[in-house]
Amino acid sequence: MHEADPVVRPYGDRRDDGAVQVSFTLPVRAGELASEAARALMRKMGLASPQVVFSRDLGEGLTFFVGYGRCTHQVDLATLEVPRLQGEVMDFGAVNRFVRERLGRKVVVVGACTGTDAHTLGLDAILSMKGFAGDYGLERYPEFRVVNLGSQVPNETLVARAVEEGADAILVSQVVTMRDVHLANLTRLAELLEAEGVRERVVLIAGGPRISHELAVELGFDAGFGPGTTPSQVASFIVKELDRRRVTGFRDGR
Amino acid sequence: MHEADPVVRPYGDRRDDGAVQVSFTLPVRAGELASEAARALMRKMGLASPQVVFSRDLGEGLTFFVGYGRCTHQVDLATLEVPRLQGEVMDFGAVNRFVRERLGRKVVVVGACTGTDAHTLGLDAILSMKGFAGDYGLERYPEFRVVNLGSQVPNETLVARAVEEGADAILVSQVVTMRDVHLANLTRLAELLEAEGVRERVVLIAGGPRISHELAVELGFDAGFGPGTTPSQVASFIVKELDRRRVTGFRDGR
């Protein structure tokens, strides 16, 4: 649809009607004042004709609201910068061929769930034999050697181990995001690698349900992978990045 | 809670965390660009750290999003004007006593669902014997005479009938609000009464699930009643308003 017009607005039941649903809780006891406060907030969000369609006192001086309004904002698609990861994803066979033909040695990856995060399923989805959604994990790739350190690994341990294994890539999973603990944790890892002088020597990758490529790059990573990632996407990125560095001389080699 | 601080922000799991949930559809095919557009829109709404937690292609070049973000806006309760209807609601007995003692004659009300609106239940809730939520309807009030014109009544018919019956109050229900048909319809009624020179002679009341007192007043009505209204609230308003007009000489009387 946007091919025609790059400026888009929300669509409820008609083009550009601006329909948006919101819900939130305000620290006000339910009543007319609370509803007016909710409408005022919606107006500030740029929602015209704000309607409180439901409100419920939650006790403790809190009230929950559901509202609808007509968004007065619009987005010009032409102005959006979407950091894209890569052109094309290679499959299992192609990745291994690529490694044999262009890198000529096994790729070593070290993965961990760092900090206090014990959610290993996401990382396992990428690393384990079984893989994810029918796509084999990196352990099954003959041209990869995988070291999966599992859960609750301190950043220090991960860095030490990566150096020890001569890792080409470090894969970190962060699932718990409450109070932005993942941001602090990932930032610390990047700094630590920098401090150890090994940052340039590895492809540094973060993943997790609330991780986007954009965010990861912002935090000093080479790539970020969000929900639904398949192992071959990650493998493709790693080997292409290694190849790019080899060609451009970015990485000093061992 | 607000007694302490009149400035409020949304509360997710902690005071002032600003947590807001939104959902909307954009006319873009699902994908990275679409999600970025959704985040851009959320940013324009003043939501920091916007997260698209779910998106689904609906076909036809449309994508549905669920998002969360931290609202950077706040509302100062002290600055809100909440048009309030009245102080105190009298019950059945008190209203009838009030009429006998202060008005000294029966109150005549004419009600209708106007335009093409056929939703009579809301008006019936106010007018019929049975009433609403255990509160008797106006027909049961000995000091009221009720003329309920039912559904899909043209504004012209309503005005003619109100004049004919010598109505003290006109009660209009508007439930269908699509494309703001209710606004057009209510405005027309107020204009018609004005044109007929009878506007001042009646208490003009609107009601319906999307009607607020504020909105009704804006449209030139004396009062508006929203969801959950009980008959005695309406009766109280009518008789007090009639009394006020009698005392202040606002109404020329018959």
Add this chain to the structure above:
Amino acid sequence: MTETCRGLASGLRLDPGLVREAREDARAIVDEVLAYVREHTTTSMERAALRLAGVEEVDAEGTPLVNLVVDRLGDRLGHGASYWLFNAVAVTGREPEEVARAVAEGELDLGRLPAADPARVRQLGTGAARLAMEAIDARRRERDVMVERLGQSPSPWLYVIVATGNIYEDVVQARSAARMGADVIAVIRSTGQSLLDYVPHGATTEGYAGTYATQENFRIMRRALDEVSEELGRYVRQVNYASGLCMPEIAAMGALERLDMMLNDAMYGILFRDINPRRTLIDQYLSRRISARAGHIINTGEDNYLTTDDAFTAAHTVIASQFINEEFALRAGLAREQLGLGHAFQMDPDLPDGLLHEIAQAALVRALFPGCPIKFMPPTKYKTGNIFRAHLQDGLFNLVGVLTGQGIQLLGMPTEAIHTPFVSDRYLALENARYVMNNARHLGEEFLLRPDGRIARRAREVLERAVAMLRQIRDIGLWQALEEGMFAAVRRDRDGGKGLEGVVAREPDYYNPFLDELEGGRCGA
């Protein structure tokens, strides 16, 4: 479905004697009404005949020619508009539509033309009626072929509404819905259309909370749904509404444009639009004759009773009305497979064991009307702006639908209490239904109802009360029952409401070759 309903229904232990009695009473009630129907016609019935004769256009002001012709005929209508039309065709040698246009332009006065040879008039009339039947039959065959070729979903079919007011936007939403799993698309009508005593014309973009039902809009949607059906490899059905002051005309349009279902209730217009009872009961008969021929599934409107009356205490009124609607339908030639009798999931969510009562009612309807698809309507009355709870109410509704083997599931929307559905609401509703029904597909086969349980007892009690009600209606007659507010807690006088002026006694020589063809000699017997 059959296994399912046998499963749950057998546990209800209904008394077959009571069921027989219900049908006998319904037959007596309907007999009395049909005796009246047979002696009368209506303006809309005559306009429908003209439409079937091929008159579809409007005049310069947009007034349909069929209205102009019927209005001009005035008193003469009792002879049948067809008589005057085909007499004119015989005399002038013009096509019906040309005749109608000439009448509209004041150039021709049908009543003043010389009377042609009656045999010739009849020959022309019968010829036109047969052509009309052929056209309808052709559309029906078309549907059969497509269904055969593309296949269709297992029941319950997922039925959603579109209601943007703009037929082109409706198309976008309908296609999106079909892609997301909808089996049936209903285009809701604009508020007010049912009280228009004519059918609007052409493609329309300005309805309120619905889109005008016009023949052109029917075509536009049909084309879109056919395309998407081909794309999906699954036949997607189209629905519109044959209620209001133009029942038979819209049924005719639906027959000619291959709609698959029509909302068509014998009493809805009376109760919910305050249309005159006589007018509606005459109109429903012809409209159903047409739908019978067209292979429409009709949807009756008993669900609406529970929006004005209470689902728990008035449950039996739904059942009583279904027996009456069934009888009216059978007498108009509809087959049981065409009877989408309506009922609804409308118990107060705060009612303890409310789900048991919903299951009781749904299983009862299934048990009483085997072979009928049965249309199950979602919770609406007790929806609030709490879209989360609303979604859950719909989830339980979908569960009951699949558990009890309903045929057509009209999906509830999370935003029911707020606005006509957004495109995303429809997505959520379809996802809800697919999730619940897929997850509970064979649940109905797993359980035997305890015959002494709350569900079975409740179902038997509702049936008993329905039968008592039918007995009472049989005694006083349907007209009187409507006056006493026995349905939907609404009272309607047989001589009140809109459209009585359109009721005309048939003259002894009343002529309607379309009705004759449709009845094939079996006039509501």
Add this chain to the structure above:
Amino acid sequence: MTETCRGLASGLRLDPGLVREAREDARAIVDEVLAYVREHTTTSMERAALRLAGVEEVDAEGTPLVNLVVDRLGDRLGHGASYWLFNAVAVTGREPEEVARAVAEGELDLGRLPAADPARVRQLGTGAARLAMEAIDARRRERDVMVERLGQSPSPWLYVIVATGNIYEDVVQARSAARMGADVIAVIRSTGQSLLDYVPHGATTEGYAGTYATQENFRIMRRALDEVSEELGRYVRQVNYASGLCMPEIAAMGALERLDMMLNDAMYGILFRDINPRRTLIDQYLSRRISARAGHIINTGEDNYLTTDDAFTAAHTVIASQFINEEFALRAGLAREQLGLGHAFQMDPDLPDGLLHEIAQAALVRALFPGCPIKFMPPTKYKTGNIFRAHLQDGLFNLVGVLTGQGIQLLGMPTEAIHTPFVSDRYLALENARYVMNNARHLGEEFLLRPDGRIARRAREVLERAVAMLRQIRDIGLWQALEEGMFAAVRRDRDGGKGLEGVVAREPDYYNPFLDELEGGRCGA
């Protein structure tokens, strides 16, 4: 509840011989482990003893005195920290807490004190242990009196979590939840706490996705819930977690602060926190002895298996583990009414007839463990950011809970896949449960399961596989079973994982008066 489970469960037609076999195998499996347990102690077990002796404080750096004492004892721990403590009390005449502080400050070295008269030491130890038991018993009576006076909800109890990280904010959310209908409030722990080899101290406000379990936090929440219980006229229960490296200590704190439930699984720490198997299996024993005395309902963690393994194919591992957890619990003196055996609603929502499988599993668990409250955990794994569908998944979960008569229903949240619950999420979850359960309260009594149906067949098949699994574990032993990844698809070496260094062989003269009192002579027999 009883009627309900009799209803559905009887239709399962389980083979009582198989059930007997399962229990015999579980007994043999547990026998072997308990033989090992009886010969060992752990640092945390000894710390728990010190806590029961009244040592609650921390040193200037915030390190708990119990840790400092136990650490200083080093090799001497095999005789039991209590011996050294009460010896010091006997020698110095100081209170236990003062002794501990003196040790912490380096002022006292327990190992270098002269040995007092052994009878005197035992007298002091027994006296202290009896005091501790009285304190625990008093809290238990307090609960009984409050429950008696205020009453409680019918089952399933509605259980919600709070997890703000800040105990004061948790209180706000807990009170709000209680007012909206919650029966049980669990304060989730901060990530990472379970791997701390000490219990943090004081009121805390800085946890991540949970709040630290500290004795002061327990008190703060208890006070708030007691207040709201009085206000509501309904006893609201408090829960925390006795898993991790400090199982027995936290159980002791929970006993002293009148918590009502403790998450306490024999194997959770091993499987999900990679805690050493020996360490965990010793720790669970004392922690359960304490909970038995305190009248805690324990909640086991088999639900977690289905987050790493598949709910359909691994269903039998849950049942097998429940038999083992049951046996461990009974051998630690817990009564059946205290066994909230855990399981979960985790089938892939896309699985056809998934709901039938969920019902099969829930009914099976109910049938196998009559008299146990049973804790039913909500869908989490297949939740996505689609909060609307998530709400619906929880609705079906709540339906199965009430249909099959579960005892404790941990409510799912619409935002499960996004964040720890907002206050409004909890409102929606509670509303969901109240709506569904009220609406379907007696549904379980309405149906008889078809013994040849999908549900009954599935339940019997799962039981058979569970029994086969138990047989195999009996053959190889539990240690080996863990090494082979038989639970949750996770492999754990008996000598791997965290905390093995805290396992110490008991000396022949091992002294632990608290354990003695708790066992009352029945040492896991």
